[in-house]
Amino acid sequence: MEQKRELTSVDLAALVEELGAFEGAKVDKAYLYGDDMVRLKMRDFDRGRMELVFEVGETKRAHTVAPERIPDAPGRPPQFAMMLRNRLSGADFVDVEQYEFDRILEFIFERDDGTTRIIVELFGQGNVAVTDGEYEVIDSLETVRLKSRTVVPGSRYEFPDTRTNPLTVSREAFDHEMNDSDTDVVRTLATQLNFGGLYAEEVCTRAGIEKAMDIEEADEGVYDRLYEAIERLALDIRNGNFEPRLYLEREEDGNNGDDDSDDGDDGDASEQVVDVTPFPLEEHEAEGLVADGYDSFLAALDDYFFRLELEEESAPDPTEQKPDFDEEVAKYERIIEQQQGAISGFEQEADDLREQAESLYAEYGLVDDILSTIQDAREQDRPWEDIEARFEEGAEQGIEAAEAVIDVDGSEGIVTVEVDGEYIDLVAHDGVEQNADRLYTEAKRVEEKKEGALAAIEDTREDLEDAKQRREQWDADDGDDEDEGDDEHADTDWLSMQSVPIRENEPWYDRFRWFHTSDDYLVIGGRNADQNEELVKKYLEPGDQVLHTQAHGGPVTVLKATDPSEASSSDIELPDSSIEEAAQFAVSYASVWKDGRYAGDVYAVDSDQVTKTPESGEYLEKGGFAIRGDRTYYDDTPVGVAVGIQCEPYTRVIGGPPSAIEGQAETMIELEPGRYAQADAAKRLYRQFREEFTDESFVRKIASPDRIQHFMPPGGSRVIDE
Template sequence: MKKVVTAFDLLASVVEMSGLAGNKLENVYRTGAGFLFKFAGGYISATKYRISLTSVIPEKTHEGAETLRGLFRDDRLAEVVMPRFDRIAELVFGSGKIIVELLEPFNMVAVRDGKVVWLLHSYRGKDRVISPGAMYAYPPAVFVDVLKADVDELQKAIDPGDLRRSLIRRLGTGPELADELIVRAGTSPRAIAEEFKALVEKVRLGKIEPTVCVKDGVPITVMPIKPLSLKCDEYKQFNAFWEALDFYFAPMELESAAIQTTQELAQRRKRLEASIRELENKIPEYREEAAKLKTLAHKLLMYKLEIEEALKGMETSIRVVNVDATRIKIELPEGEQVELRKGVSIGKQISQLFDEAKELEEKAQKAAQVLEKLKKDLSKLDEEQRRAEEKLKSSVKIATKKSWFEKFHWTVTTGRKPVIGGRDASQNEVVVKKYLKEHYLFFHADIPGASAVVAPPSEDPLELLQIAQFAAAYSKAWKIGIHAVDVYYVKGVQVTKQPPSGQYLARGSFMIYGKREYVRNVRLELAVGCRKDGEAYRVVAAPPKSAHLLAEKYVVVTPGNKEKGKLGKELAQEWGGCAVEDVVAALPGPSRVSEEGRGSPLPWDEVERIFATW
C-alpha cells in the first residue's frame, strides 16, 4: 500500500498546483498531519504523504505556522517547480521559496537569497547540513534526471539484464512505475526509455487519467495514469489528480492527526491498562495466599493441644522434625511440614495467621474496588478518545470551488437581485472597473472608507433600502460604532476614475458626477449565517429581510463591543460546519447579536443563476 507520493505522482501534482501561480497566499495553518496553505484561488496541503491541491480542510490552527505566515503571507505565488525528478517540490514566491522534501525524514524549508530562514526539522548528515542561517543544499542527486535527460541517456542507464532494478536505482522510478514501464514497453531498454519520456511529457502537459486502484475494498495505490501492471478489483477514476490524492491520502492524514491529537489520551490509557493488569494479577494472589493462611491456621488450631504436648517431649501424632535457634519444624498427621517460631505460643501464632489472612482478604477487596474504578476510568477514557476522534473527523471540511462573486462581499435581495461589494480598496477598483455597467447602480456609505457596492438597476424602494443596508454595514461607520448612516447611489455612467485636472485619486477612490440619490439614516444591521450545499458549508451575509433566502441558520448583528474574532468563533461552534475564519470575514466589525433566525435557502445553483445574469 502506497504511503507517500512517488516522483512521478509529484510531477502531476506540481503541474496542477502551478494553476495557482499569480494567487496571493492568504494564510498558512498547521494541521495534525502537516501544513495547509490558503491561496485566493484554492488550498495546498503539505504533509509527509503528499503536497497537492486539496479540498479537504482538516482541523487547523495558527500555532506552529506563525513564522511561515509572517514570511510569505500576502506574497504572490510565482510558480511551483520540481527541481529534478525526485520527491522535492518548491512553492516559489517573489520574496523566497518554500521547499517541501517528501523524503525520509519529511521536511519543509523556507529559503531567502539561498539561506534557510525557517525549517521544520534541522538535519545533519554526511551529505549536507540544514540549519537556520545556513545556505540551503539539495539532497545529493542519485538518479539520472528524466526531466533533463534525453532518451539516449535514459537508455544507457537501463541494464538489459536487470531492468526493474536499474529503473528503480538509476532512474528513480520506484517499483510501481518500473513495473508499469516494463508492462507497457516490454523488455527493450530503448522502448522503456521512450515510454518513460513519453509518460513524463504527457503528465507535464496535463494529459492524465487520475486513478485509485482498489483491491478487496481497500485503496492500495494512486497514480496519474490508469495502471496496466496492477490487477485491481476497481479502477476508481477522477477528473483531477488532486481529487484522487485527497481520496487516497486524506484518511491516512486524518489517522495521523488522530494519533497526534489523542497521544496524551493514549498514554493515559497505557498507564491505566498497566495498573489494571497488575491488579488483575494481584487480586487472585492475595486471595490464594489468604486461603492458604486460613487453612493452616485452622489445622494448627485443630492440633493445638497435640502440638503443645509434642513440644514438651510427649508422644503425640505430631512429629518434631527440626529445632534451631529461632524455628521449630513439625510434621502434622497428614504429612504436611510447618515451621513455627520458637518462644511464641501456638495460640498467638494461630491468631497472627488469621490476622494476616484477614489483611490479605481486605487487600484483595480494596484492590477489587480500585480495579472496578480503573475499568470505569478506562471506559470513560475510551469514550473521551472516541469523542476526540469524532470531533477531529467532523472538523474536516470540504473546500468547494468558489463562484466568481464569492471573492467579493455578495448578497441577494428579496427581489432576487445580485449585489457585490469590494472587500478592500483593491477590490473596489475591480468591482467598479469590471462589474459596474453604465445603467447599473453604485452604492456607497456617505463616509470615507466603505465598500463600493454594485447592483443591477431597481426602482423598488425596499430593494434600494436593502442594498443601502449592505453598503452601510461594510463601511467604517460600523467599526467606529455609528448605528445609522446615509448612503448615496448613482448610475454607473456617473462614476469615473478620472479626477479633475491637477488632482489625484487614491486607489479605491472614484469621482461621482451629477446628482446623487440618498437613502437617509440607514440602520446598520446585517444578517450573517451558514448554509450547507452537499458536503460544502458556506458563510453568507445579507440584509436582514433577505437572509432567509441564503442561510439555514443566521443571526442579525449590529455594531457592538464583542470583537468579531470572538463572536465569529462562537457562531461557528454553534452552527457547526462553517469555518471560523469565514464567519469572521463576514462580520463587519465588533458586533452584538440582536436576533436569531432560520431560513429555507435557495439552492446554490439558483444563486449562481442569479449572478449569471450579471
C-alpha cells in the first residue's frame, strides 16, 4: 500500500478540533526550512513548549511536533522567516479554521499592533500565505497568478472556488449531487461530494453499499443509508469523538520454515507506516493492516510523519555504508589542511605586524610628522576633510610626509600611511610609540591564536588515526567489500546516491559574488558600493585584472592572478578564456540583466591602472574608482548565468558563467533575463534541483532558495528553454 504523504480534508477537519485546545499560546519564534516547511515555536501555559509545523512540499502536513523531534534550526533565516518573526513574536494564537471542506487551514494570531493570518494550502503545489487582518497578502512562499485566483504580496488573498462540504451538506443538496452524477456510487462520493477515494470507500463500507453500484441503480433507500453514514462521521468530528489509529503494513522477509506453525511466529517481518486517521477505518481493517491506537490525533500525526521520515533515512543502501569511513577520514584531512593553513597565516600575520611596528621606529621622524600634523589640526577643530585636503596639497608639492599618507578616515580616526612599501593603519590621536606597541600587542595575540591552533591540530590528528584504524578493521572484517573499495576512485553518481555526504567550506570570498573560471582562476565581484570599495582597497594586487561594464551600476569585478595568501606577481599571463568569462560575469550581474538586455559592453584594465585618488576637480563616489591609461573593450558581451550544485571537493551552490560552472557542478541550470522575480526564480531552481537528486535532504541542507538566490543576478530571470 502506498504511504500517505498528504493530509485529507477529513484529517484537517479533525485536526482543527484538537488544535483549538491550544488557543492562547504565545509565539516565540518562526523558522523556514528549505522552501516548504514552516515551524512556529510557541508556549502554551498549560502544556509548556509547543512546536507547530506546516510542510507544503512533496509531503503536505500540519500538526504539532514533540520538541525532541524538531530538526536543528537553519543557519541564516531567510526573508520570509524574518518577516514571520517580526509579525508574530509575542503574538497570541487565537483560532484555527478549515476553509469549507478544502485542504486549507487558516491560523489566526493577534498582537496589540494587529492581526496576522497564516493560510496553509495543503493541495496542488502547496503554499503558505501570510496576510494581515483584512486578508492583504504580506508575503507567500509561492506567488499564484491564475485566471481563477491570485496570491501575490500586496493584493487581497483569494481562496479557491467553494466546493460542496459533505459534512454540512443538506439532504436536498446531497440528493442533487448524487443525481447529477453519471458514474458509480463510490466515484460520486469521491468527486461530487469531495470525500476523496479513501473516505468515499469508507462511507460505502459503513453504509453497507456496494462501491461499484451504478448511480442509476441507487434508490432512495441507498441514499438514506449513505447520508446516515455521512451524518455519523460528521457528528464524530464535530464532537471530537476520535479514536486515532496509525496503520502499518507488514512485509514478510522470510519465514521460519514451519508452514504448520500457528504459534504467532511470522518469521522475519518488517512493518512500515502507511496511514494515520482520526478514527478506525473499516476499509483498513479489511485490508489486514496492523493498527496502533493513540490518545490524540495530533500525537498520532507526529508519530506517523516521524516514523515515515525515519524509515526513509534508514532504508538500506549497501553502496553507501563503507564510504562513510572514507568521508570521515577525508573530513579530518580537510580540517588538518585548513588548520595548517591557519597556522601559516597566523605566523605570517604576526611577522607582518612586527615588521610594521619596526618600520614605524625606522621612519620615526616621518611618522611623527604625520601624526603631529593631524593632532595639531584637530586641536584647532579643523574638520577631517580639510586635513585630508591639506595632505593632498602637500603631496602635489612633493612633501615627503604628505606623499606617505594614503587615506584619512575621519569616522574611525584612522590614517593609512605607506612606509617601506607597507600600508599601515595608525590611530591618529596616538603617538608613534603607542601605535608601535599596539602592533606588537596584536602580533602577540595572533601568536597565541597560533598556539591554540597547534593544540587543535594534534587533537584532529588523533581523530584521523582513529578513523583510519576503524576503516582498516572494517575492511578486515568484511573482505568481500574489497572490490567495492576499488571503485571509490571511479566517477561517483552523486544524483543517484541515497545519502550525499556533506563537505562544508566557507571560503574568505563567500560574502562577495564569486566563481572560479574554467582555468581555475578566482573572480570576485562586489555586491554593493561598500564591497566595491573593499575589493579595490584590500584585495586588488599586482597581476590582477579589473573589469567593469560601461553601464552604470555594475560590480567591480576582479580576476585574481593569485590568492591573497600567495605572493602576488605581475608576471602571470591570464588566459583569454578566463578574461572572457570574467567579462560575462561583470555584465551579467550589472544593470544590463536587470534592464532585461542580453548583452553589454565591458572593459578590462590592469590592477596598477586603478586608483582611488581622484585628479584635481574629479569626484569619486563611494565604491567608485579612477582608471589611468588605456582600456581593453569587450563589446556586446552576452549575459549568461548558470547556478549549479557542486559535490566535490566541497558540497555547495556555485554560480557564474555557464562555461565555467559546467565543469565544476554535478548539475546546473542556465538562466536568462526574464519575468520571474529573483526570489521566485530561486524557488523554481530549488524544486528542480530536488527533483534531480535522489537525496532531497542533501539539496535542502546545502542549496536552500536563499542560498541559490545568493548566486543569481539582480532583477527578473527565467530558466532557458523553460
